[in-house]
Amino acid sequence: xxxxxxxxxxxxxxxxxxxxxxxxxxxxxxxxxxxxxxxxxxxxxxxxxxxxxxxxxxxxxxxxxxxxxxxxxxxxxxxxxxxxxxxxxxxxxxxxxxxxxxxxxxxxxxxxxxxxxxxxxxxxxxxxxxxxxxxxxxxxxxxxxxxxxxxxxxxxxxxxxxxxxxxxxxxxxxxxxxxxxxxxxxxxxxxxxxxxxxxxxxxxxxxxxxxxxxxxxxxxxxxxxxxxxxxxxxxxxxxxxxxxxxxxxxxxxxxxxxxxxxxxxxxxxxxxxxxxxxxxxxxxxxxxxxxxxxxxxxxxxxxxxxxxxxxxxxxxxxxxxxxxxxxxxxxxxxxxxxxxxxxxxxxxxxxxxxxxxxxxxxxxxxxxxxxxxxxxxxxxxxxxxxxxxxxxxxxxxxxxxxxxxxxxxxxxxxxxxxxxxxxxxxxxxxxxxxxxxxxxxxx
Numbered sequence: 001x002x003x004x005x006x007x008x009x010x011x012x013x014x015x016x017x018x019x020x021x022x023x024x025x026x027x028x029x030x031x032x033x034x035x036x037x038x039x040x041x042x043x044x045x046x047x048x049x050x051x052x053x054x055x056x057x058x059x060x061x062x063x064x065x066x067x068x069x070x071x072x073x074x075x076x077x078x079x080x081x082x083x084x085x086x087x088x089x090x091x092x093x094x095x096x097x098x099x100x101x102x103x104x105x106x107x108x109x110x111x112x113x114x115x116x117x118x119x120x121x122x123x124x125x126x127x128x129x130x131x132x133x134x135x136x137x138x139x140x141x142x143x144x145x146x147x148x149x150x151x152x153x154x155x156x157x158x159x160x161x162x163x164x165x166x167x168x169x170x171x172x173x174x175x176x177x178x179x180x181x182x183x184x185x186x187x188x189x190x191x192x193x194x195x196x197x198x199x200x201x202x203x204x205x206x207x208x209x210x211x212x213x214x215x216x217x218x219x220x221x222x223x224x225x226x227x228x229x230x231x232x233x234x235x236x237x238x239x240x241x242x243x244x245x246x247x248x249x250x251x252x253x254x255x256x257x258x259x260x261x262x263x264x265x266x267x268x269x270x271x272x273x274x275x276x277x278x279x280x281x282x283x284x285x286x287x288x289x290x291x292x293x294x295x296x297x298x299x300x301x302x303x304x305x306x307x308x309x310x311x312x313x314x315x316x317x318x319x320x321x322x323x324x325x326x327x328x329x330x331x332x333x334x335x336x337x338x339x340x341x342x343x344x345x346x347x348x349x350x351x352x353x354x355x356x357x358x359x360x361x362x363x364x365x366x367x368x369x370x371x372x373x374x375x376x377x378x379x380x381x382x383x384x385x386x387x388x389x390x391x392x393x394x395x396x397x398x399x400x401x402x403x404x405x406x407x408x409x410x411x412x413x414x415x416x417x418x419x420x421x422x423x424x425x426x427x428x429x430x431x432x433x434x435x436x437x438x439x440x441x442x443x
Contacts, residue, residue, distance in 0.1 A: 032305045035170040040219045041161045047215025048177050051112075054208025056185025057192065058119055060290060061201035062136065063272045064193055064283050065126065069133040074273050074403075076133065078395025081268055084140040084147070085391070088384045091148035096156070096377020097236050098149070100370065104157040105224070109216050111150035116209035118143040119202050126199030151384070152377040159364065159372070163225045168361045175301035175357050179349070183294035190287020240374030243367075249425070250366065250375070253318075254382045256421040257359050260322055262386025264329060264414040265352065266394045267293060270406040273395075278403035279338045292342040296349020303350070304357040318362065319422040321354030326414030333407030 035041050070076035122139045125131040162170045275286040332344040367375045394406035
């Protein structure tokens with residue numbers, strides 16, 4: 001166990017937990033967009049809007065390019081997804097350690113540049129007609145390596161911009177930004193692929209990273225709420241895992257997130273297969289389904305932002321969102337035509353965002369500041385790391401049964417997992433949301 005001047009890191013965290021929380025001034029008014037009053041967060045959110053639209057354009061273009069190069073194989077699409085998300089299994093935990101040790105803003109500048117270079121390379125290969133399936137697979141793997149490191153750092157950076165009091169609101173607004181881009185990006189990509197091809201979507205995405213990099217550069221670092229960095233010591237990753245192991249409520253929540261995200265949130269595969277193989281549609285049809293899902297997720301994120309002004313996340317909201325998502329996903333998989341599937345995806349998106357935003361805010365608010373980066377690394381591992389398993393499994397179901405099977409199976413697994421999670425959490429007395437002091441320093 002790593003030693004510190006006053007004992008182990010766990011001991012240090014325990015002492016922090018025992019301290020009374022500092023008095024904080026309650027905001028005069030609590031509104032849905034409170035976090036945007038923070039200058040640094042405004043720059044961050046503005047850059048994210050631009051960049052994420054490009055990211056969603058690339059996601060649609062990448063899925064379509066894989067289907068074109070593979071002759072419409074759902075398994076090939078699942079392999080591409082597995083390669084992109086497999087690095088999460090390796091890097092996300094170590095990224096959490098880096099987030100606790102290093103300047104998150106500087107680290108994000110490097111990582112966002114790496115994401116832009118991946119998009120630029122794939123775009124140049126595609127527009128020059130040189131792209132082959134193995135090229136896409138390789139770049140999916142490289143993109144996954146950078147993304148696996150970037151995501152935990154970005155997630156744990158939010159509280160440094162807005163402080164703990166505004167964290168639930170900022171998490172919800174991040175989801176609104178993400179889903180606004182999800183609504184716009186696929187629609188633009190569906191038309192753009194038809195008019196100018198997939199390659200230009202990758203190049204546009206590369207250019208869109210100017211937004212997020214510019215937002216990071218424009219921040220006033222003296223206004224960041226930085227907790228004291230964790231000294232570099234051996235065994236810090238194991239220390240973080242032991243910390244989570246000692247919190248059974250967190251373990252149950254993470255298991256719930258793992259199963260629902262692995263088998264229920266495979267829309268990158270299920271919607272492309274539904275559009276092309278079930279209904280005989282083209283890129284426009286896929287873009288339509290993705291956009292209608294985004295309408296629902298944007299509505300769900302907006303509702304989450306409103307709820308964030310009313311207090312801490314609740315067990316009923318977490319489980320209720322998971323159950324509703326499961327039932328609605330099954331219903332979407334059974335709809336008779338493309339339009340009815342798309343319309344059903346709107347309430348699916350609302351339920352999905354209710355569950356995911358509640359889970360994210362709950363995890364961040366219930367951990368000690370010195371452990372937040374490592375816990376968020378583990379959270380992103382279970383949230384995204386199951387895709388290498390879920391993607392191929394759902395692709396196999398679509399290829400050997402029907403293109404509807406992944407949606408139906410994912411919904412059923414989500415329902416069963418939510419019921420088991422609810423039973424266990426109720427038996428243990430529910431979720432624990434202790435108040436931890438946030439020792440911040442202005443730099």
